[in-house]
Amino acid sequence: xxxxxxxxxxxxxxxxxxxxxxxxxxxxxxxxxxxxxxxxxxxxxxxxxxxxxxxxxxxxxxxxxxxxxxxxxxxxxxxxxxxxxxxxxxxxxxxxxxxxxxxxxxxxxxxxxxxxxxxxxxxxxxxxxxxxxxxxxxxxxxxxxxxxxxxxxxxxxxxxxxxxxxxxxxxxxxxxxxxxxxxxxxxxxxxxxxxxxxxxxxxxxxx
Amino acid sequence: xxxxxxxxxxxxxxxxxxxxxxxxxxxxxxxxxxxxxxxxxxxxxxxxxxxxxxxxxxxxxxxxxxxxxxxxxxxxxxxxxxxxxxxxxxxxxxxxxxxxxxxxxxxxxxxxxxxxxxxxxxxxxxxxxxxxxxxxxxxxxxxxxxxxxxxxxxxxxxxxxxxxxxxxxxxxxxxxxxxxxxxxxxxxxxxxxxxxxxxxxxxxxxx
Numbered sequence: 001x002x003x004x005x006x007x008x009x010x011x012x013x014x015x016x017x018x019x020x021x022x023x024x025x026x027x028x029x030x031x032x033x034x035x036x037x038x039x040x041x042x043x044x045x046x047x048x049x050x051x052x053x054x055x056x057x058x059x060x061x062x063x064x065x066x067x068x069x070x071x072x073x074x075x076x077x078x079x080x081x082x083x084x085x086x087x088x089x090x091x092x093x094x095x096x097x098x099x100x101x102x103x104x105x106x107x108x109x110x111x112x113x114x115x116x117x118x119x120x121x122x123x124x125x126x127x128x129x130x131x132x133x134x135x136x137x138x139x140x141x142x143x144x145x146x147x148x149x150x151x152x153x154x155x156x157x158x159x160x161x162x163x164x165x166x167x168x169x170x171x172x173x174x175x176x177x178x179x180x181x182x183x184x185x186x187x188x189x190x191x192x193x194x195x196x197x198x199x200x201x202x203x204x205x206x207x
Numbered sequence: 208x209x210x211x212x213x214x215x216x217x218x219x220x221x222x223x224x225x226x227x228x229x230x231x232x233x234x235x236x237x238x239x240x241x242x243x244x245x246x247x248x249x250x251x252x253x254x255x256x257x258x259x260x261x262x263x264x265x266x267x268x269x270x271x272x273x274x275x276x277x278x279x280x281x282x283x284x285x286x287x288x289x290x291x292x293x294x295x296x297x298x299x300x301x302x303x304x305x306x307x308x309x310x311x312x313x314x315x316x317x318x319x320x321x322x323x324x325x326x327x328x329x330x331x332x333x334x335x336x337x338x339x340x341x342x343x344x345x346x347x348x349x350x351x352x353x354x355x356x357x358x359x360x361x362x363x364x365x366x367x368x369x370x371x372x373x374x375x376x377x378x379x380x381x382x383x384x385x386x387x388x389x390x391x392x393x394x395x396x397x398x399x400x401x402x403x404x405x406x407x408x409x410x411x412x413x414x
Contacts, residue, residue: 036328038329111328115325115328115329117385118321120385121318121385122241122242122243122246130385131386134385157398160394160395160397161398163394163395164396164398164399166378167375167378167379167395168378170378170381170382171373171374171377171378171379171381172374172378173378174374174378175377177325178334178337178338179338187370188367188370188371188374192368195371195402
């Protein structure tokens with residue numbers, strides 16, 4: 001049971017381990033989006049990722065570990081991809097940023113997160129994990145939106161303006177779960193991107 | 208197998224039948240909200256409503272019939288209750304109406320609808336029924352919002368303003384599924400009710 005130190009072998013082995021973990025996380029998100037929580041078992045994900053059951057359990061001891069890690073990891077990846085995209089387009093205007101934020105909620109990641117979220121409402125073992133995950137992912141989405149929209153949260157009302165816009169994006173994501181709602185979403189997002197820009201440029205009257 | 212005509216007995220029997228149907232529909236919504244689709248069987252609902260299995264199947268031949276009828280019926284009841292409430296309060300201002308619309312999505316009906324919606328994403332037998340239901344309920348919510356907010360959809364952008372506001376209300380409803388989000392919702396809804404009023408009073412610049 002002694003530890004064998006293999007300094008030269010370590011880096012490639014870590015790379016392989018990271019790649020395996022990554023494949024499992026992506027397969028888990030795809031599986032959730034397609035089959036829902038009840039159809040998403042560790043066995044199904046391991047097969048889909050082409051990883052042995054043992055290796056899967058080494059990375060993720062429980063089903064809850066696997067699926068909450070998957071949603072969190074893929075959410076972080078998407079956020080990073082959006083940041084990079086917008087950093088490349090120097091001077092992307094605020095309405096373009098707002099429309100890109102809405103699109104983040106239209107794809108399979110949101111569908112997967114929604115499945116986990118709704119399952120957690122009825123499963124005591126899942127609820128605390130998903131509640132904590134939702135809080136972290138929500139905070140990160142908010143932070144990213146404030147930064148990318150170049151908003152100043154010290155101005156009264158700006159925080160609520162951005163929160164409501166992200167709630168709208170989630171509502172549009174929900175509307176896309178059963179049908180392709182992209183045409184309607186395009187109209188609503190374009191119009192609300194203007195409303196958002198106006199609200200951030202001319203903050204609401206004190207009431 | 209002949210039909211027995213009992214004119215005097217018919218009215219009370221119809222009332223009893225309507226009351227039974229009503230109890231089943233309400234039990235079905237409560238059951239969906241609490242246990243999700245996988246935990247919502249016809250047997251569980253019949254027991255909860257105190258109705259025999261036979262009488263339940265007389266009203267709703269299939270599980271899909273029962274649960275889609277339940278969500279539609281209770282949604283219609285809630286809309287009617289909101290209309291009555293606002294009709295009583297003569298001159299309720301537009302921001303109060305907007306906040307009341309948001310609250311429609313914060314309770315057990317939305318939770319039940321969400322469970323059905325998400326289950327339909329992975330069940331071929333359920334999907335067409337729920338897609339059609341969602342379209343009807345969504346149209347009715349939109350029509351009601353236009354009327355209660357006293358909005359003029361012939362003005363460019365007004366339709367998208369209201370659609371986005373209802374998407375925001377659904378997003379806020381989603382955020383209330385796992386945790387009590389009422390304090391945050393109150394802030395966001397109050398603020399966006401003002402922004403909505405401003406958008407309807409001063410429609411967006413042509414872009």
